[in-house]
Amino acid sequence: MDSTRRDFLILGTKMFVMTSVAAAAFENVLAGTPEAAATYSTADHWWAMVIDIEKCVGSGHCVRACKLENNVVDEPMYFRTWVERYHVNPLDMDHPIVDSPNGGIDGFPETYPDATTTGKTFFVPKMCNHCADSPCTQVCPVGATFRTNDGVVLIDKDYCLGCRYCVQACPYGCRYIDPRTNTADKCTLCYHRITKGLQPACCEVCPTGARQIADLKNPKDPVHEFLRTHQIQILKPQMATGAKVYYNGLDGSVR
C-alpha cells in the first residue's frame, strides 16, 4: 500500500513537471523572436508639459483634439484634458467661482454669470500631471499603471481590473473609468505621438501656443529658456507628487 502511494506520487510529479516544461517551451515557440529594438530610447527623454495661462483663451481646441486623437468616450463627458474658467472676486479671493461647461469642449459662454467689473477671470487647462512620484501608480494592486523611464504615467488596459483605486488616489481628478472597457483611463501625453517625434494632439492644435510639450533631458528644447525666464508653478505642490505640468502665471486661487 505504502509503495503504491509513493509510486503514484513520483509518477504524478514526473508527469506534472514534464507537461509544464513542455507547455512553457511551446509558449516560447508561439511567442516567436522578440522584435528588433526601435530607435526611440526611454533613457534619453524626460517628458513634461508647460502651460502658459496668460496665453490660454479657452477655445477648447485641446479638449476636442484630445477626444478625437485618443478616441475618448463621448458620453458621459469624460476627459483626458479639460479647461476650467476661474473667476476671482477681489473681496473673496479664497473662494473662486469655477466653471467648465462640458469640459470647455465647445468653448465658454460669452460672459461669466456673475461677472463684475472688478473681478478677474482666467482659464486653466488641466490634464494628467505625469507625476514623477505619482500616487495613482502606488496604489494599483496589480501593477497595471506605472511610470515609464521617460517620465510618462501609462495604463496597461489589458491588465487593469477596474478597481478604481487610482481614480480615488489622483489628487488632480485626472482619471476616470472608461465605461466601454471598465478599465481606468487618462492622458498618455500622446505617448504614441511623442515617441515618433510628433507633438501631443492638444499642443498641435492649440491656437495660441499656450500648451507646449517639453523634453527636459533635451538641452536644445526651448523649454529650458522658458523655465529660466518665467516663474512657473505646479498644481498642489503640497502633495509632493512631483507633478510635471508646469504652469506659467498660475493664480494662487487655483485648486
Place this chain on the structure above:
Amino acid sequence: MKRFKDAEHLLRLAGLFVLGLLVFGVARAELVPATFGTLGHYRAQAIDDVRAKPIGYAGQAACAECHADVVDLRAQARHKSIACESCHGPLAKHAQAPEQLTPKLPVARPLCVHCHAANTGKSKRYPTVDIKDHAGDESCVTCHKPHNPKIS
C-alpha cells in the same frame, strides 16, 4: 535506508512540500505575464501596446510637405503660428493617402467663434467680437480670409 527507519512520515511531508513548491512555481510562471517585471512592477509590453496606437493628427510638418503655398501665405498673417489641423481637423489619413480622403472644408462661423467670441477671461489685447452683434448671420469667411484674416 536504515537511518531513515522512523522518518517515513517526515519524508512524506518533505515530498508534499516539494510538490507544493512545484505547483507554486508552475502556477506563477503560467499566471505572471511574459514581460512583467523586466522594467519595473508592470508589464513592459504595455508600453509598446500604447505606442502602437495609430495617430489621428498628421502634424504640421506633414501638411507643409505638400501645402507649402498655404504655409507661405500664412507666414505673413496673424494666423501664422496656428497649425493647419487646428481648424481642418485630424488628417493623418489624408496625409498618408491624399487621393483617398479629401478633407471637408470646416464651417466658418462655429469654428471662428471658439476663439474669437467675446467672453470674460480673454485678454483685452486678444481680437474678439460680440457674435450676436457682428455681421449678423453672414459667414466669417465672406470678409476675413482664414489664412490671412486681416481685411486690407
